Amino acid sequence: MPYMKVVIDTMKEKGIRDDYVVLVGGAPLNEEFGKAVGADAYCRDAAVAVETAKDFMKRKHNVRN
Template structure:
């Protein structure tokens, strides 16, 4: 667990953080820990993580599929 923040920070340094959805969870963790390490979400168990991952991937795909707004010239 002590290296979760290191991993997220390294991803930021390399410019790849926004390409991934990071979920943390399980009995020893909580929402505050997830926020502290820079995770996208905390999930209490694997079943919740699976549903959260599906939801977040769908939301990301919907966002990227939206047509661009009007261009300003």
């Protein structure tokens, strides 16, 4: 967990942050933590992460439901 912010900050430094969707989650984390490290979203578990990732990709590619 301590390196999540380091990874996101490094992505920013390299100019690639906007090329990726960063999701964080799991039992020890919460939405506040996700915001603090600069993630795009917090997901409580893997199932939610899959749906969240699908939503991000739909928005990125302007796909309508």
